Amino acid sequence: MAEVALHHVGKKYGDVQAVEDFTLTIQHGEFMVFVGPSGCGKTTTLRMIAGLEEITSGEILIDGRKVNHLPPKDRDIAMVFQNYALYPHMTVFDNMAFGLKLKKMPRDEIEQRVRQTAGMLGILDFLKRKPRELSGGQRQRVALGRAIVRTPKVYLFDEPLSNLDAKLRVQMRLELKKLHEKMNTTSIYVTHDQIEAMTMGDRIVVMKDGRIQQVGHPLEIYMHPRNRFVAGFIGSPTMNFIEGARIEKENGALFSVTKGMKLPIPKTHFEALAPYAGREIVLGVRPEDLSEGDDPNAPGAVKAYVEVVQPVGNQIYIDVKVGDRNLLAAISPQSAVKVKEEILLKARLENLHFFDPESEKALV
Amino acid sequence: MSQEIASSGWGRFRASSADFLHRKGVMGFLFTLPADIILLLLLAYPFVLGIWLSFTNTIIGRSGSFVGLSNYISLFHSNIFWLTAFNTVFYTCVAVFFKLILGFGLAIILNQDFKGKGLIRAIVLLPWIVPTALSAIAFWWIFDSNFSCINWLLLKIGLLKTPIDFLGNTINARLSVVLVNIWRGIPFFTIGLMAGLQTINQSLYEAADIDGATPWVKFKSITLPLIMPLLSVITTFSIIWTFADFQLIWILTRGGPDNATHIFGTLSFQRAIAGGHLGEGAAISAFIFPVLFISVLITSKYLKREN
């Protein structure tokens, strides 16, 4: 177990600022996920922690010890690469034993450790095979095994599941999580897949353009995204953003108003939104916060015209027109919704999001 | 209408010939036929003719008659032939060994990331793209007993009292031709191996870094095993070309002094073309073949086992 701390870490490649002012402390035994679109600097950050990449500014500490200039082997970390990076000419056994042999561990201890780890991962039968004689999922397990067998202080994962098919990915996600529960080793996991991040992370770091956007527990980030980027990146399907919605004040109450829609704002937000009265903001509504309603006069009721219906099993995604805007709603699969018909929707008012149109920061 | 055609003689012929063509192998054979004929004319014919000549006493300008193994037997009793065999093996072993070591080393160095690597890589290619005849002449000049620039330089800065006779004494001449061969052959190893090194996944080295491997361990446990198949092919080619060399030595020493630098190629040429004894020359060059055949066989066996 170990604590990993980054203080104002930055990385420049020539003129490209890949990572900037990255400050974060990862607790003992925590499973931390870095998530963000491709090119946002996740891999670079991970590689700096591993010691595979020099850092341009700031400092990295593992268990309170500054490791800026420590070579990878002395940081007591293990890394699982996106392409697995298995030694192609070595058997599975030798792949897993390589690091242990270099540590001059006695032969029978190596044998025992490798067999135990392989047993845990269900790859005991493949120990004599070469990587090219394995399926993608099996290679993945070997890559994991090579990391686990060394019992490092910190695990680093760089999109380890992205080369697997969807079904296997879900299964491995679960297994990784179980492994982590069992070993409780500090882990840093990089992915571009927000579902992977949500399901696996004790905490999530959302990144964009080399900068941290938000750090927090998955649900906290989902419920309270700090800015428009995070709101759009986390959650599937993506949040609807209604630009140019106005905050209007009527008889002491606040409403967000746009063509064909007038949503009362919960009292709890009054204080934060009152200064915006009469101004345009960006309103955010998650598709799952729009359900089918029955009372056209209820607060939050919205009349909409259905353009596309996409059933996905547990929900139906409908693409609707409200005023002159298109919104996506995720409604109950029991609905009898039909294309080219009117539908009455009901917005969950307490879950509305409001963003400043310039700074894109969340207002509440 | 269509039935009419099918039942007519032409239609049936067409149908059956299409059948014949589509049978496995026939079409393929026809497509490769032009290439086969060219190979047969350009490679097999001279090869077979050479073997045949080695069993005759043909002299230039006069067709000879079959003499059985007598060319071979007389070679076995010839000191020059045995000296040549030694020279050829020496020339090949020493030159290929150093070409491999230096070429591989250079490949590893040039494979690093550094400023101006494009230019340096291009320069490394030079010995390879200059025609051998030209570079051999240049070296002939460099090694010349009177005008050698090396001697001039070393005498000038006082490292030498008397000039070195590069091609004039047996030991020096042997080393000189080997040296030129190495100079010329390094780029082949370097360029070939560099291409191979670039195909090795960089993250293997990173995984090894994390596993705690030193540069030497990384070379021994990753680079070497992964480059081995390519290395063995390149080495085989180099053995073939060095063993069957001719131009370089012929221009530099013509096999002298005292036959010290004669290899099979030059001795064969001297006997057959310069001396006119085609039969004997052919018998000498026939010795090149089995050695090369065996080295190719070993390599292909090795590659089969690896894969």
Ligand SMILES: Nc1ncnc2c1ncn2[C@@H]1O[C@H](COP(=O)(O)OP(=O)(O)O)[C@@H](O)[C@H]1O
């Ligand atoms: N070796 C490198 N040289 C130059 N630029 C790089 C290098 N590695 C990454 N970058 C740049 O740094 C940024 C972050 O890359 P990366 O960390 O790989 O992103 P991610 O893993 O989030 O997709 C990108 O703009 C990328 O182009």
Ligand SMILES: [Mg+2]
């Ligand atoms: Mg990446």
